[in-house]
Amino acid sequence: MKIDMSTEFDKVILIFEDPGRRLxxxxxxxxxxxxxxEWPSDDGEEFxxxxxxxxxxxxxxxxxDELRSAILRAASEAGVGAVASIH
Structure with missing residues (x-):
């Protein structure tokens, strides 16, 4: 099975509660x-x-694109701010 970890999508900027902590x-x-x-909670359905x-x-x-959408939903569920950028 081939594994590709470099597949890219339009970036998502995650903003955590800690001041200045962005990813x-x-x-x-x-x-x-x-x-x-980095995630604040590891037990949510969207996580x-x-x-x-x-x-x-x-x-x-x-x-x-499915992964990007899943990250945005998980961020919403966990209270992590997310800024979605589109090219």
């Missing part, structure tokens, strides 16, 4: 790292959907 996410690997290492979307994109089972 730019634009690849499946960056999304996975944000969810696993789990976003983690699965990361794996699905890396293995070619989902599109990067």
């Amino acid at each position: 730019i996410v634009r690849t499946a690997l960056e999304a996975a790292n944000a969810l696993i290492k 789990l959907t976003a983690v699965k979307a990361c794996l699905d994109v890396m293995t070619g089972k989902a599109s990067s």
